Amino acid sequence: MSSFWDALGGAFGLVVALDPDLMEIIGLSMQVTLTAVLFACLIGLPLGAAVGTFHFPGRSLVAVILNALMGLPPVVVGLLVYLLLSASGPLAPLRLLYTPAAMVIAQVILVTPIVAALTRQVIEDLNREYSEQFASMGVGRLDRMTAMLWDARYSLLTVALAGFGRAVAEVGAVIIVGGNINHVTRVMTTTIALETSKGNLQLALALGVILLLIAFAVNSCVMALRASAVRAAYA
Amino acid sequence: MSSFWDALGGAFGLVVALDPDLMEIIGLSMQVTLTAVLFACLIGLPLGAAVGTFHFPGRSLVAVILNALMGLPPVVVGLLVYLLLSASGPLAPLRLLYTPAAMVIAQVILVTPIVAALTRQVIEDLNREYSEQFASMGVGRLDRMTAMLWDARYSLLTVALAGFGRAVAEVGAVIIVGGNINHVTRVMTTTIALETSKGNLQLALALGVILLLIAFAVNSCVMALRASAVRAAYA
Amino acid sequence: GQVTFAQDKFIIVQSTTSTQNSGLFDYLLPIFTDKTGIEVRVVAVGTGQAIKNAANGDGDVLFVHSKPSEEKFVADGLGVSRADVMYNDFVIVGPTSDPAGVAGSEDVVASLKKIAEAKAPFASRGDDSGTHKAELRLWKAAGIDPSEASGDWYSETGSGMGATLNAGTGMGAYVLTDRATWISFGNKGDFEVLVEGDPVLFNQYGVILVNPQVHEHVKAEMGQEFIDWLLSDEGQSAIADYKVDGQQLFFPNAG
């Protein structure tokens, strides 16, 4: 695997040299992923909290559906979004196909169920502890949800990071709706797939290592923020 | 999208008619995925529980690494396993490349961090409650872990199902190490990818719907088993 | 050769997506397997990846369409020898609205010039595949460097033929594709073949046995049997017999 180390060195060289092409790709990766995770959390956290908190008919069915949707195949999501946005699709006038926005849409669809399903579990566990007290205090539905989302925030960070992991690693959906178009929609994962299909396996691996390091950096930042928040809460 | 309904009808027709090719593909999908999830749980549950329970130097680093590894790109995992198993790789004598076993290995690598990272969070939350009592009783390390894994089993089901979702939907890694060889390593997701590249988008979508229904069925079974276990525990 | 167990009676062919997506293998391989009892397992990936995989020894036979790379593969000693099997041709497909007005042309270079002048959208595979390399040769002949317009009217999809065609039909862009993939492609939309018949659009497929002296586990006997059959009259006429919608996709030209 010595050629791998060469490739890794080369790839790092590009990063260190701030190679504009690679920087553009990394930047777009982060932009698409973080936007998608943000939206997925905006939808998935309240959704999961609602299912984890309230009793309504069909609640366990919804929980099972959310769990099942964690198994949404990326390619299928990609196709669905493609068919919606394509020139002959219903949303063609938006002209979003092969834009980063389309990739964000696909990732939101993919990541939201993960965030929602895991949030449901976390909130359900907390609700077992809080629900009688809340009922006694007459806390309204919205207040219950927000209070529990807030109090479970440290556990939910892991949920959001799971969503981030799925989004940042994802290639099947974004390549279909983004098209992996150079300088437009090319991100880390689609680049890796491309280099793989070109047979540049070592380069592909090296790019993968860089992607992982970026994911590691993001996770470290989040956990450091969390730690300092915990410290502040106890100070 | 009327052609989609035709395709879906057609695909269902194949399922209902127990079309042997489709059955073979579905069967292999399930076999690979469930085996992978089983191994991922066997590794990830104790690993996550250990990180969530014990204090050791570098513990938070390990937690961050596990979180970051949730963002392991499937293509990279596929490449890594490919390079290991390839005829010129170190594990060539096992002759596993382009077999279902290779696909299982890739998925285990992909899913284990997800199971471990989410397990860590669940167990850490439970440990906050139990740890003093356990310390007081002098419960040994192994007993602590197994006791908490057992007591958190219902929450951990959701974790395992998240792993299942990731595995069943995964295509990037299995297509590289499995090769999508007809009758040998062709599974639902690689079939969907193939049909997509053939331009049979409607058929691909229909297969995706079937895959989702299978995921839904698996989730329903798991949740039904859980519900009856809960009922038995209170009877 | 080596001892072959019953369950081991198969070979692995590293090939490209065009042969797989066109359905050729689904037609061809059962005929061969019926006759010889040898199962053929096809791994269909990008040309570059196929060659790389074969170089690693992860296949017994290489069946691609990029003559220079194939010749280099043999020259490097990785393959035993190369033989022509069949050809088809490249065509330019595009929307019926034809914004660059190239429909009916037989001059592909002139057509590319028109497309560039009109800045009409063009989707390129951009993946170093045989098709991509052929496309780049044609641009060069037209005296245009499309990479300057990359991300503008010229989109490099960095994907396989099918994915690029999906992108092309999705964004209404011209695409250079091999005819076989196009004919069997299911998502044509309002696209049709606009430019064809130029002799420079010739697309040759070759087959190579991976060198068993480099990779000793290569199933040379069975691989050679497959190659021999492909090149035989029987194999050649089987290739010619494969039709989609009444159209012949590949034209045998062995020997």
Add this chain to the structure above:
Amino acid sequence: MRDAAFDMTASPSTLPQPNGGEPLLDVRDLRFSAGGEQLLKGVDLTIRKGSRTLIMGPNGAGKSLLLRLMHGLLQPEHGRIFWQGAPMGRQARLAQAMVFQRPVLLRRSVLANLKFALSVRGLSGKARAGRIETALATAGLSHLARRPARVLSGGEQQRLSLVRALACEPELLFLDEPTANLDPASTVAIENLVLEANARGITIVLVTHDAGQAKRLGEEVVFLQDGQVAEKGPAGEVLTNPQSEPVRAWRDGRIYLGPNTRTIRDHASL
């Protein structure tokens, strides 16, 4: 035991009014089962407006369950609960507050716990700040306001959850063993607080195991045994001159080996 069929159709206005305030909460033939066992076996009870009712009885008698049912946290399996003559609803619960036997505090600071409780009642700004200050001072927790509520000592937690409930100014306050973990001074203070609140018109329902406390606070005593009311009446009478065997046994610190005790051996060594 009363006739269930009769009780189901009985409306509280047709029932005899005990002297004192008018009925605030009426419990009719309340039954409740869980885990396949009947835990409350037909409880009848009237809480009059402005009264102080003490619920007493051995561990596991069903006191906390009864409070939960009266507060509307659990749905009865049989029987009815009326709040000011109408069936219980969410509105009724908002007029009540409850201090649980095991305090449930949010994973926030002491201050944030009080803030949350008051903002749920629609209070904010100055009005809230004032009430919070009073509550903290009342609980003797002013200097601990920024501490996470979960690290408070047992007694501090109990005091916090009590003033949290009081700060909401309910019409009816349920207290489930509110002084179990308190030191003598705090116990006296809380008892005075309860009497003060009652004097302001707040109806009190209090569970306790402390006979002294019962005598100091009680008007009405309801003695539960095995999910049934064994005896009820004015506190002085029930506690000093019990008419039923369970209360006599309780007063003497004996185990009551009544008809519902499964085996004598079960309780023998206790």
Add this chain to the structure above:
Amino acid sequence: MRDAAFDMTASPSTLPQPNGGEPLLDVRDLRFSAGGEQLLKGVDLTIRKGSRTLIMGPNGAGKSLLLRLMHGLLQPEHGRIFWQGAPMGRQARLAQAMVFQRPVLLRRSVLANLKFALSVRGLSGKARAGRIETALATAGLSHLARRPARVLSGGEQQRLSLVRALACEPELLFLDEPTANLDPASTVAIENLVLEANARGITIVLVTHDAGQAKRLGEEVVFLQDGQVAEKGPAGEVLTNPQSEPVRAWRDGRIYLGPNTRTIRDHASL
């Protein structure tokens, strides 16, 4: 307060031996801080083998913290704890058991909770079954063995966690307000159980707010106030004839407004 430098080097054998059993647990100038505040401010204490020590004091005095430190669940910030002359270790903790103020029960049945505790001590099969049966009978929980422990009533949970600790047959038993939620009969039973265990040689350290209980059970009383020992001595003396103002205040149900109370207003309305 003692000189810290001296205490750090003191070994228990050089310390004067109180009459009665030899020292089992020695606490020297123990200090502990959390959340930026010093919560224990130099506690010295000797628990003699076979003795019954009562820890008393107002809410928030640091009683539960002191128990946690003595049991090795928290690490002191300063000072030392010796177990039979040697520094505390895991081995020492295995010879001790503790009943927490707020019982922590596994999310399992009553039976499974006992099973788990005993199997941790290496018991299984018949020996375990026998001890479980005794424990259940002792706690009066035999008929609830299959119930999830989390749904037990407050008193039942307290009894369960007590017999769970006793079943492990520790040398030293820490009890943090073990009868706070118990009815009079159970309180008597638990007190007898504690005396019995003590008679069998088990050393007892018990936290209580109940002066009556203290008189019934106590040999030695240690009175904590604001993280410091205000007074210690034989139970009879300390409780009937206190020498220090904090204990006098406590006995009279008054708030001690000593030097460490931040403001008078803090506690005024309590």
